[in-house]
Amino acid sequence: MAEAIREISASEARSKFSEVFDAAYYGNPVVVRKHSKTVAIISMELLESLADLEAKNDTLKARRALKEFLKTGGTPMSQIRKELGFD
Structure with a gap:
């Protein structure tokens, strides 16, 4: 079962890229923030859902x-x- 959406800083995403990538690959979206602003959402499932909605x-x-x-x-x-x- 998928975990809750994880939020991390941009610097943490940079230093732990393979961990972030693996989480997204296995269905656990990751939100990347910089200065309290969302700059990226890493999730194939979410991307596919957004494409379907569009x-x-x-x-x-x-x-x-x-x-x-x-x-x-x-x-x-x-x-x-x-x-x-x-x-």
Whole structure:
């Protein structure tokens, strides 16, 4: 089972890089702070989760844009291509 998220200073991360890397590899995220500011989060699982959320958000935005396009009667790409002489 994964441990709680560990927080360490930037200097500690630098001096214990292999330990930090191993923790992240085995599913234990590490937050690196410098002067009380988060500068890095080392975790593949978290990175993958964020990428999934970003993809879902992009999909929602695209669906909203398409819905708005259809609602306002925008010009279809086929018509634009024809008007520009690409067809």
